[in-house]
Amino acid sequence: xxxxxxxxxxxxxxxxxxxxxxxxxxxxxxxxxxxxxxxxxxxxxxxxxxxxxxxxxxxxxxxxxxxxxxxxxxxxxxxxxxxxxxxxxxxxxxxxxxxxxxxxxx
Numbered sequence: 001x002x003x004x005x006x007x008x009x010x011x012x013x014x015x016x017x018x019x020x021x022x023x024x025x026x027x028x029x030x031x032x033x034x035x036x037x038x039x040x041x042x043x044x045x046x047x048x049x050x051x052x053x054x055x056x057x058x059x060x061x062x063x064x065x066x067x068x069x070x071x072x073x074x075x076x077x078x079x080x081x082x083x084x085x086x087x088x089x090x091x092x093x094x095x096x097x098x099x100x101x102x103x104x105x106x
Contacts, residue, residue: 036084036090036091036092037091037092038082038091038092038093039051039085039088039091039092039093041053043088043091045087045088045089046088046099049087049088049099049100049101050099050100051088051093051097051098051099052097052098052099053093053094053096053097054094054096054097055067055068055096055097055098058098058099060100061098061102063102066098066102066104067095067096067097067098068083068085068093068094068095068096068097068098068099068102069095069096070104070105071085071101071102071103071104071105072103072104072105072106073085073086073087073101073102073103074093074095074105076095080095081094081095081096082094082095083095087099087101
């Protein structure tokens with residue numbers, strides 16, 4: 001007996017792939033808005049990067065205007081007191097903080 005059903009496995013795969021690729025930006029936005037943990041100055045990565053939550057306490061800071069708020073790695077909105085930093089794996093840093101990875105926001 002012949003199977004008269006069309007082979008939809010390729011079509012099904014393409015549909016699922018398209019849906020998955022479309023959902024990625026929405027899932028990323030959802031997870032980025034989840035509450036993040038603030039980084040502690042005693043965290044091993046923070047110690048290695050010489051992070052200070054108060055930039056005036058950072059001994060290695062040469063540019064007195066440099067803070068996390070004007071750093072390229074700080075991804076929060078202007079005016080926020082804390083925000084995620086890509087250097088610290090998305091953990092929250094103080095907008096008034098500073099670390100050795102500081103780079104001026106373009």
